[in-house]
Amino acid sequence: MSSDSPKRRLNAHLAGLARALGHEHRLELLEHLGQGEKTVELLARRAGVAFANVSQHLQQMRRAGLVTARRNGKRVHYSLADGPVIEAVSALRALAEHNLAEMPEAIRTYLTSIDDMEPVSTDELAARLRDGTVTLLDVRPEDEFRAGHLPGALNIALEDLGDRLTDLPAERQIIAYCRGPYCVLSFEAARLLRASGFDARRLGDGFPEWKAAGRPVESG
Amino acid sequence: MSSDSPKRRLNAHLAGLARALGHEHRLELLEHLGQGEKTVELLARRAGVAFANVSQHLQQMRRAGLVTARRNGKRVHYSLADGPVIEAVSALRALAEHNLAEMPEAIRTYLTSIDDMEPVSTDELAARLRDGTVTLLDVRPEDEFRAGHLPGALNIALEDLGDRLTDLPAERQIIAYCRGPYCVLSFEAARLLRASGFDARRLGDGFPEWKAAGRPVESG
């Protein structure tokens, strides 16, 4: 009766999208691309995946419409397509979080330890920023910060944080953020800061989610 | 530097979820399960897929935590897991809709023709229901209606609609709904009703999305 061909083809199309998201490396690449445009080489280095391999994964995602490529000189710069890609990945995460029970132990403890840091919500952060009662700290690498960051954020990459504690106010609460909800950078930063006597917390989401929610961003 | 094993494993887990959504037949099965619990046999029939094949797809989704199974006598009844499964599929659809340009022509015309029916939004419907100015028509098969439907809806399966036009009010607007945004049932219903002189529209979403949005449902 209702085995309509167009509907089937649409489902096949949706399935193709899902499969394009269905690989560990591609999800990692998307997370990095969420921070801003990047070259293949940089992505390969950051993700720790073989070069040609990254190129192929990127092309697969390009075919699916998840990312776009632009050539500039010898390099090809990839970035997220402007559809709701972040939202789709977030939906996957929400799905995963709901089934915590069915996850391997190692992942579960990882997630709950991240949760123990009492993450600040995006709404809460926005309010605190209006009040001006917190210092906002971006602990991603500098190039990602330059490509886009939350308004008024201070950038100290996690690896430099230990050497630059004196740049931070001792009396104000510090909220650290990084690439996304499961990115360890802000988690490690908050831990380090707390151990050094600061009042530190972390943002539950990261830059891509903030931007995807339509909130203002700065760059440069 | 930050090639943390737990994070990688989490991405692998997310990728597994995405792959569990990454097949035409599984998406179709999820759509049917969104209407309510169903046996393997019924699913195989409704989806037009070979029996053992359906069983294997279901088990794959069960392993991924997308669906649950319960045995009752000789039959095994599958239903959606209680995580945000509908939301994840909706995210995929949103992604697909955003890239209309990159879709094969056949699908694109299918989608735009559906859109030409000026779908009613969930919010709009809720308001109109409060006013009591519309008749709500559920055109899914009776078993799906019994398993759950929108409050106050009248059930006439699409295949019976032509014979039961006299059961419908000529003076009130009729809003038809079915299984989801891309389900043809309500589309065909609205077309038939309009051709018969009724003032008919269709709901943009379907029963599963209404329920997933936390709105009230009735059953029986």
Added chain:
DNA sequence: CTAACGTTCAAGTATTTAATTGAATGAAGG
């Protein structure tokens, strides 16, 4: 023009996934 470099392509192998078939389970009914 040639060399160097970043990226893509092509080919091969290994692995994973899908569909089909027939046998095996497990519950109900005579």
Added chain:
DNA sequence: CCTTCATTCAATTAAATACTTGAACGTTAG
């Protein structure tokens, strides 16, 4: 108990996907 029926399992084949390697392409610099 033996049969029937719905479902699952196991085994096979076919197809798709991932990774590696080395060659090819296109752009910039000398």
